[in-house]
Amino acid sequence: MRKIIIPPIKSQGIKTKLVPWIYAVISEHNGRWIEPFMGTGVVAFNMDFDDVLLSDTNPHLINFYNALKEKAITPLIVKNYLETEGEKLQKANDDGYEHYKYIRDRFNEKFDPLDFLFLSRAGFNGMIRFNSKGKWNIPFCKKPERFSKSYITKIVNQVTKVSQVLNEHWTFVNKDFREMIPLAGENDIVYCDPPYYGRYVDYYNGWTDNDEHDLYELLNNTRARFILSTWHHNDFRDNEMVKRYWNNFNIVTKDHFYFSGGKIENRNSIVEALVYNFESNTSKHNYEPIIQEEQLSLFESSMPYCAETAINK
Numbered sequence: 001m002r003k004i005i006i007p008p009i010k011s012q013g014i015k016t017k018l019v020p021w022i023y024a025v026i027s028e029h030n031g032r033w034i035e036p037f038m039g040t041g042v043v044a045f046n047m048d049f050d051d052v053l054l055s056d057t058n059p060h061l062i063n064f065y066n067a068l069k070e071k072a073i074t075p076l077i078v079k080n081y082l083e084t085e086g087e088k089l090q091k092a093n094d095d096g097y098e099h100y101k102y103i104r105d106r107f108n109e110k111f112d113p114l115d116f117l118f119l120s121r122a123g124f125n126g127m128i129r130f131n132s133k134g135k136w137n138i139p140f141c142k143k144p145e146r147f148s149k150s151y152i153t154k155i156v157n158q159v160t161k162v163s164q165v166l167n168e169h170w171t172f173v174n175k176d177f178r179e180m181i182p183l184a185g186e187n188d189i190v191y192c193d194p195p196y197y198g199r200y201v202d203y204y205n206g207w208t209d210n211d212e213h214d215l216y217e218l219l220n221n222t223r224a225r226f227i228l229s230t231w232h233h234n235d236f237r238d239n240e241m242v243k244r245y246w247n248n249f250n251i252v253t254k255d256h257f258y259f260s261g262g263k264i265e266n267r268n269s270i271v272e273a274l275v276y277n278f279e280s281n282t283s284k285h286n287y288e289p290i291i292q293e294e295q296l297s298l299f300e301s302s303m304p305y306c307a308e309t310a311i312n313k
């Protein structure tokens, strides 16, 4: 058993809760792990592959992890940086907003990966969003004391854990999925987590019919094993793309509950799906629900949830 490695960069589409499930679907951990929509990297960091090729069209994610791999960013550099900038944030006018805006403007000009980390951890709700000109577009979380000693330690530990996984067999590139999937050979596994069709959109997260069609063509023709993350249905509708493209493959589903307002009657659910083209022992619908992290403390004692912290090895 070991703990899930949590990445230092956060995003709204992060698949931390799905890691044990994805791990369970893969029976063999050999060959190369290829992930054309790496996002925060949380899935790759936990899959126990030695040879890893990761890509994303968001260059800031790629720059951050390349800097970590090349040791241009180390845990000590992150600690010193966050202590310095955290202190300035605490003392800045407008309850810290002035310094947040200073870092935001500096990032939008120079794209420094450390400033990217700062923004991703001091922005509202841990979201990553870029406007139509590709500039950082998330407001401040309004906590001037954001970078407390314990919060910095938490982030530095996350940086340490991820840097321990990275080595010369890990490659990060800033490319579109159409260039990546054809690189996969028959011993490889391609995990795809594209922006969900019909859902959240920003500069790096648009997703059209045409994109889904291209993804289908590439995955349908690949010699590699693939796993696709998508949503299956929610309380109101089905994901039409599942019917159009993915129903001919194996599909497993899991309920994902999230709460608006903390009351049980405000529970919403979306059924997550993994689509894959190989044999696996995973049962068709795994009813263990996944519950949003911020809601766990409210419901932990009364409801079962997907084990977040452990992977059976």
Ligand SMILES: C[S@@+](CC[C@H](N)C(=O)[O-])C[C@H]1O[C@@H](n2cnc3c(N)ncnc32)[C@H](O)[C@@H]1O
Residues within 6 Å of the ligand: 011, 013, 014, 015, 016, 036, 037, 038, 039, 040, 041, 042, 043, 055, 056, 057, 058, 175, 176, 177, 178, 193, 194, 195, 196, 204, 205, 206
């Ligand atoms: C749902 S997120 C992936 C989340 C990731 N699995 C995680 O757990 O953090 C989708 C990612 O796809 C990237 N993306 C969007 N369009 C893309 C494209 N055409 N090719 C490659 N990456 C793309 C986005 O920048 C975003 O990081």
